[in-house]
Amino acid sequence: MTAHGDAGQLRMDELLRAKEETVLKRWIDLAGATVGGRADRSVLAGRLREVYQALLQFIGEGGDASDLRGLLADLSRKQAREGFTPAETAAVVFSLKEAVYGLIESEDDVTALRGYIWLARQIDDLGLFTFETFVSAREKIITDQAEQLLELSTPVVKLWDGILAVPLVGTLDSARTQVVMEKLLQGLVETGSEHAVIDITGVPAVDTQVAQHLLKAVVAARLMGAECVISGIRPQIAHTIVTLGIEFGDIVTKASLADALAYTLRKSGVQVTQRADKHVVVGLERV
Amino acid sequence: MERVPVLKLGDLLIVSIQIDLQDQSVLMLQEDLADAIVESRARGVIIDITAVEIVDSFIGRMLSTIASISRMLDAETIVVGMRPAVAITLVELGLSLGGVRTALNLEKGVAMLKERGGADPVAVPE
Structure with missing residues (x-):
């Protein structure tokens, strides 16, 4: 990572920590709009809050995303069980970008913009990860059912x-x-x-x-x-x-x-x- | 070299295979069995393969050969106790053991030979 990128990342970390409540509130609003009010607002807010904390930790410590990924996998599974499409779950993650962009827009800060681009890339990865988790969970259910069907359908x-x-x-x-x-x-x-x-x-x-x-x-x-x-x-x-x-x-x-x-x-x-x-x-x- | 014992029960001979069969022991079994049939004037041979877990085309051929030898000496061969996995393997190998009769277990095999007559020359009262 270049020095510019590093600086941007640090600036982003600062911003996300300083404006935590603002960003989180906007994210929850945006995410709520994405899933079309079908989700329980307080439940969604709770889940996003956890993910946000993990994200802060990930950015602050740099590198280890296993906690964050675990939380997202959990989120993806829960959303799937409640009948959301994987696209909707991914959109929830992607809407964080928009929430953070609101923060950058108001300031004329090149370093923060660099940090934003870096963050956007991370968020894209995480969004795709939720999609992947959803698909693999779905596949597992299908294979399990096929096996059960096989057992059920052949009595002697x-x-x-x-x-x-x-x-x-x-x-x-x-x-x-x-x-x-x-x-x-x-x-x-x-x-x-x-x-x-x-x-x-x-x-x-x-x-x-x-x-x-x-x-x-x-x-x-x-x-x-x-x-x-x-x-x-x-x-x-x-x-x-x-x-x-x-x-x-x-x-x-x-x-x-x-x-x-x-x-x-x-x-x-x-x-x-x-x-x-x-x-x-x-x-x-x-x- | 392990030998497979040939047991005599009335006018039946019982061969219970409980070892991994090698080419040599199969040849010896065939000889021993032919001798025993002639010696004891047996009318039926039962081969028990309950303990056989792995088969190949060689064992399949062995069973057919023993059946043919016994038939030449006027004794009927019944293979008993074949495991499901063994049966599936033989079918997949394309061996249907033509000319060999089969029974689920030793008891049914013995009953089958008795029923076929010849084994018991005693008249059954009506």
């Missing part, structure tokens, strides 16, 4: 002793199929089930990739000693599969989950009969 349910079902809802991609496959296989081991039904009623479209994933899951289950049935194939999906020329080989497919359940029950030796008085009776076949 027990239909009967030795029969598991995986009702799939929503689009299947590689990552999701991997989770489904792992959960299904884990479920087979834990419950000692020899039959599983993969129900794709809720899957909007089946392309070659999805079919490939399903086939992999079925083959993996077979390697472990369990049989899979794929159910819930809607007419148009059956049409697509045939048109694409996908071979399901000897994998059993059923139109509805009910059909698949009936099939797996029969396979595991459970007999379901209907009595004359229409009560359904379930019994185990003697094997």
Whole structure:
């Protein structure tokens, strides 16, 4: 930094300290106008006051901006949670420039002007920093939600002793199929089930990739000693599969989950009969 | 050199793999198993891989080979206790272990062999 710049910086420090109340008041007014009166005035004033103190410290001691950045990150996060856009948060920071400019304008002081230019550059950096914090906080929320969704959307349910079902809802991609496959296989081991039904009623479209994933899951289950049935194939999906020329080989497919359940029950030796008085009776076949 | 023991249970042979398999021990296992099948006139072989956590194409081929050898000697092979991660790996490697039957655990494997008949020549009363 040049001698001129240093002098300017010192002058700015003096000015900011001397006229603290004036600048702060103007900043709070300007910032309040930027966010359109949506913010609670006293809360905003409190936050800006803290930031201002940190800024004074930063300018006075020169260099270490970690406190200031921490406060700004906090401010950015709070604003984000209250529904402000990142642009509005950055505008709050930028409005400090205007507040300080009012101070310089009244005096005919070249040194102070140099100091102002230096300060403006710092404020630009800080404004961008709040923007960055906002974006990274938002990204973290999105990835967390995606993970939670993945967990929520793939339940493995027990239909009967030795029969598991995986009702799939929503689009299947590689990552999701991997989770489904792992959960299904884990479920087979834990419950000692020899039959599983993969129900794709809720899957909007089946392309070659999805079919490939399903086939992999079925083959993996077979390697472990369990049989899979794929159910819930809607007419148009059956049409697509045939048109694409996908071979399901000897994998059993059923139109509805009910059909698949009936099939797996029969396979595991459970007999379901209907009595004359229409009560359904379930019994185990003697094997 | 570690040897994998071949256990006899009735007319079944049980092989439980609990070590990291080296090429040499696999070859020895194949020989031992072939000898044991002939000697004990076993009708079924169960290979328990519950303890196997890492597989490669070599182990996949080994299982197929053992199944083929046993079939030549008129014994059926069942692989039991495959872990989910192992199954996924084998599928990703493109090995579907053709000709090898599988069961979830040892108990189900034994039941499967008994059910297949031949294991028990005793007539089951109706």
